[in-house]
Amino acid sequence: MRILIVGGSGFLGSELVRQAAAEGHAVAATWRTRPGTAAGADWLPLDVRDRTAVLDLIGAFGPDVVVNTASGGNMASGGNMASGGNTASGGSDWVTTAVGAAHVAVASAAHGARLVHVSSDAVFSGEAVTYAEDRVPDPVTPYGAAKAAGEAAVQAITPTAVIARTSLIIGDGGSGHERLVHGLASGGVKGMLFTDDVRCPVHVRDLAAALLELASSDRAGVQHAAGADAVSRYELGCLVARRNGIDPARLPYGRRADTGLRGPLDVRLDCGLTQRHLTTRLRGAREFLAQPRIST
Ligand SMILES: NC(=O)c1ccc[n+]([C@@H]2O[C@H](COP(=O)([O-])OP(=O)(O)OC[C@H]3O[C@@H](n4cnc5c(N)ncnc54)[C@H](OP(=O)(O)O)[C@@H]3O)[C@@H](O)[C@H]2O)c1
Secondary structure, rough: OEEEOOOOOOHHHHHHHHEEEHOOOOEEEOOOOOOOOOOOEEEEEOOOHHHHHHHHHHHHHOOEOOOOOOOOOOOOOOOEEEEEEEOOOOOOHHHHHHHHHHHHHHHHHHHOOEEEEEEHHHHOOOOOOOOOOOOOOOOOOOOHHHHHHHHHHHHHHOOOOOEEEEEEEEEOOHHHHHHHHHHHHHHHOOOOEEOOEEEEEHHHHHHHHHHHHHHHOOOOEEEOOOOOOOOEHHHHHHHHHHOOOOOOOOEEOOHHHOOOOOOOOEEEEEEEEHHHHHOOOOOOOHHHHOOOOOOO
């Protein structure tokens, strides 16, 4: 297959490039500020805010599948894992996240490519705590609103597309969430890990494998691809610390509810329906963080 990874230079995008290339696909990947380093792809500059550029690039490469991981804003701080230095909403770039999603959908449809669009649990408020694939988004942050708008555009333009919502993406040290744990433990970053802010973290390898599986399936519409365990950001921090040989006692913690920060508290993606159609198992954080890191 010919696969285009939009946002291939990002954390998830790089893993998608690695796995798609390892599976023998012809891979092109895009970057905005600097090319990615993963081998096996043709690296192409692209800003999804530029509709014509998106149409031209997809037309020129002629992909069978487009996976759109591009998103504006900082996903790690958007999660409010720590209070210090982070805003309630995280950075959010409406045009990239919402309008850019529409541009990629229009270009994919125009050139007959199947689209897998990556979305987020940030589309939910947390009021219901557990969210299945058919729940209607009720975002409470600008980032969540932009992701929800992106989803709506993709659904309207490309009804056969997969919209894959995920949660905190963790790896073998490279994610913003893991770097934050190191920064907090060393005192280099000020803030705390919240004991009442709960998500379902996923390992980047599981997520990339699930997305590629969905790309070659006939699934359409919203899919949930998060990890099996609901953990607080503090528990997640402790798991990362233990795996990396850091004393979890060094991690500052507290209740987000006491900080007055706006945003969802407890959001758990129910992935049951999606998981039933996947051979890739979406492991929980307690499982994948109990294992030693694999260097890539
Ligand atoms: N990380 C998480 O915990 C998390 C949780 C839930 C959902 N998600 C979703 O998962 C996806 C991937 O997340 P990630 O952590 O891998 O993100 P990331 O590391 O920040 O990568 C984002 C990618 O998008 C590119 N990008 C940003 N603005 C762009 C623009 N205007 N035009 C084209 N490309 C642009 C970035 O390029 P530059 O770096 O050059 O700007 C980068 O390649 C996103 O859709 C995000 O919303 C992430």
